[in-house]
Amino acid sequence: MIDRLLSRGHELESAYQELHHKLGHHPHALQEFLAKLLNTAAFWKPEDMKAARASRYRLIEVNRQIADKASELSKLLDERSVLHNHSGFASNTHYHVCEVIQEASEDNPLFGMEIGDKLSRLHYQYDLKYWPSLSDFMDELAQDANDADIEATDPLTKAATESSRSSKGDFLRAFLAAIEESSAQVFGRLPSDLKITDNTMASLINCALELRVGEMASADYVKRFRQKVRERSIRTSYWTSTSN
Known part of the structure; x- marks a missing residue:
């Protein structure tokens, strides 16, 4: 040039x-x-x-799909909880958000060094009613993606x-x-x-x-x-x- x-x-x-x-x-x-x-x-x-315009339109579509799929997953998680509580069967899957965080961070040494023990203490100090459910998390992800405001950086x-x-x-x-x-x-x-x-x-x-x-x-x-x-x-x- x-x-x-x-x-x-x-x-x-x-x-x-x-x-x-x-x-x-x-x-x-x-x-x-x-x-x-x-x-x-x-x-x-x-x-x-x-x-760049194509990327912007794709980002809009990706957020739309995330909103739809997260909302769908939230409903499935709620249904699984009902089945666990009333069907006489359980699937030994995650039910507490702290468990998900701990398992997802298994390969992150910094989590284990700095956060893991503190989160574990909080997990056992406060019972389930103090924490958002897994479906609550999915609802928040769905709402966040649905409300996304696409802006140039x-x-x-x-x-x-x-x-x-x-x-x-x-x-x-x-x-x-x-x-x-x-x-x-x-x-x-x-x-x-x-x-x-x-x-x-x-x-x-x-x-x-x-x-x-x-x-x-x-x-x-x-x-x-x-x-x-x-x-x-x-x-x-x-x-x-x-x-x-």
Whole structure:
């Protein structure tokens, strides 16, 4: 990617001039900006964000299945308890949560060294009525999975996957978030009033992502994109303030 940016220097000449003019007199700001450009292009390019969206949808489905299966298992555990108590038969299976924890931790030496004896004392100090049942645990796992709120674990992935479809806008959105994240307002190295022109942003996108002629971003594309981002931010701020 660095070689590509260097080899296409003639296309980026005006972009480099603008960056040097706006960042050259700020300590380490130019290096920081170029590092954000490279990192964003490396890890938040459209094909990566397509995979990220697929992972998000899969996580939603996995949580749904966990909720269903944990709820089903809870009912089976309750039924087994009834059979143990009223059928005249028993299956010599776990009935106390402490037993499950102890057996599950059998291969964890740290558990035995630090926790095992303490848990065992609590187990025998307090009878079954003080502890959640196994079915209670399953109910909690089911409820937890059912209530899961899927969120991106970093601001760039969150920004890049806001739209429902993958496009070069994913990269632009993530890049804008990376610039904001590095602003002096949040103790970064980039000046708080940094404004990169639409022409320069378009040139950087085209070269960093190596877009073909029919896919290239124009200055008008960047301008419209930024306007949509601003409008969405205004709407979000409005609804947040009115809901509070």
